Amino acid sequence: ATTLGASAAERGRYFGVAIAGGRLSDTQYTTIANREFNMVTAENEMKLDATEPNQNQFSFSSGDRIVNWAISNGKQVRGHTLAWHSQQPGWMQNMSGTALRNAMLNHVTRVATYYRGKIHSWDVVNEAFADGSSGARRDSNLQRTGNDWIEAAFRAARAADPGAKLCYNDYNTDNWSHAKTQAVYRMVQDFKQRGVPIDCVGFQAHFNSGNPVPNNYHTTLQNFADLGVDVQITELDIEGSGSSQAEQYRGIVQACLAVTRCNGITVWGVRDSDSWRASGTPLLFNGSGQKKAAYDAVLAALNSG
Numbered sequence: 001a002t003t004l005g006a007s008a009a010e011r012g013r014y015f016g017v018a019i020a021g022g023r024l025s026d027t028q029y030t031t032i033a034n035r036e037f038n039m040v041t042a043e044n045e046m047k048l049d050a051t052e053p054n055q056n057q058f059s060f061s062s063g064d065r066i067v068n069w070a071i072s073n074g075k076q077v078r079g080h081t082l083a084w085h086s087q088q089p090g091w092m093q094n095m096s097g098t099a100l101r102n103a104m105l106n107h108v109t110r111v112a113t114y115y116r117g118k119i120h121s122w123d124v125v126n127e128a129f130a131d132g133s134s135g136a137r138r139d140s141n142l143q144r145t146g147n148d149w150i151e152a153a154f155r156a157a158r159a160a161d162p163g164a165k166l167c168y169n170d171y172n173t174d175n176w177s178h179a180k181t182q183a184v185y186r187m188v189q190d191f192k193q194r195g196v197p198i199d200c201v202g203f204q205a206h207f208n209s210g211n212p213v214p215n216n217y218h219t220t221l222q223n224f225a226d227l228g229v230d231v232q233i234t235e236l237d238i239e240g241s242g243s244s245q246a247e248q249y250r251g252i253v254q255a256c257l258a259v260t261r262c263n264g265i266t267v268w269g270v271r272d273s274d275s276w277r278a279s280g281t282p283l284l285f286n287g288s289g290q291k292k293a294a295y296d297a298v299l300a301a302l303n304s305g
């Protein structure tokens with residue numbers, strides 16, 4: 001096929017994009033997004049600070065704008081994200097203990113209930129593990145409510161929206177030999193053994209020269225899939241340019257296609273100029289909306305084999 005979404009669909013997968021609500025009035029942006037992608041993630045609009053700016057006062061208008069754009073254009077939606085240490089609203093940032101635990105669970109329940117039936121996959125918990133070699137959980141106000149906060153969030157999400165796939169999502173979990181990857185793997189293994197409702201693991205996949213695509217990427221995806229979860233590449237971007245960038249993108253697509261349970265790939269923005277790290281030109285379209293070599297490599301990989 002001739003677009004990313006249609007080509008991925010022929011391989012039984014989706015190809016998604018992060019959408020920023022503020023850009024939906026840019027017709028070059030929406031033309032590309034509508035043509036190329038069949039899955040949408042709100043870049044910021046469904047996070048905690050956006051959806052519950054005051055405790056128990058929910059605000060869905062920004063998220064709805066993106067969800068409605070996606071659905072009216074025939075696309076599915078990944079929900080991002082229900083529980084995270086970052087982008088918490090001010091009222092939550094200084095909470096602790098039982099009050100925070102209950103506020104977190106209420107948030108998960110209310111947001112997942114509101115969007116019930118519209119979400120393909122939820123990033124239920126985002127970035128709960130520490131970087132570096134410790135393999136520990138990240139210290140956060142949520143973690144300090146007790147080590148079981150993650151499974152509590154997954155159980156609340158399942159109860160609220162039984163039809164959505166429930167994902168754990170993180171970054172720097174791409175290299176199989178890294179402690180963070182191993183720690184997330186052990187958590188997912190434990191959840192599957194104890195019946196905690198988890199369906200998928202999201203690999204954010206933010207790469208640059210200091211954090212290149214590892215040679216064992218396929219091994220990582222396959223090992224997680226072998227635990228009995230789907231794997232999804234959820235926020236892909238790769239800093240660089242030209243053929244070097246294109247070959248890294250190609251490798252990611254090939255790794256996903258080689259893993260039966262790798263359902264789909266989402267890139268974290270449309271054009272380089274839309275990226276959270278625009279100076280790294282990490283995306284598939286340049287600032288003028290033209291296809292880059294990386295785009296051609298991704299499309300070719302989706303269409304080969």
Ligand code: G3I
Binds near residue numbers: 086
């Ligand atoms: O909307 C306000 C604007 O009103 C204000 O004038 C401006 C001043 O700084 O800030 C604007 O908000 C910014 C928002 O993006 C929208 O552009 C925030 O400051 C900024 O922090 C926020 O950054 C987002 C970041 O998450 C926050 O953690 C990025 O857009 C978004 O791409 C990024 O996405 C994360 C994923 O959620 C999780 N994984 C990593 C990924 C990249 O950091």
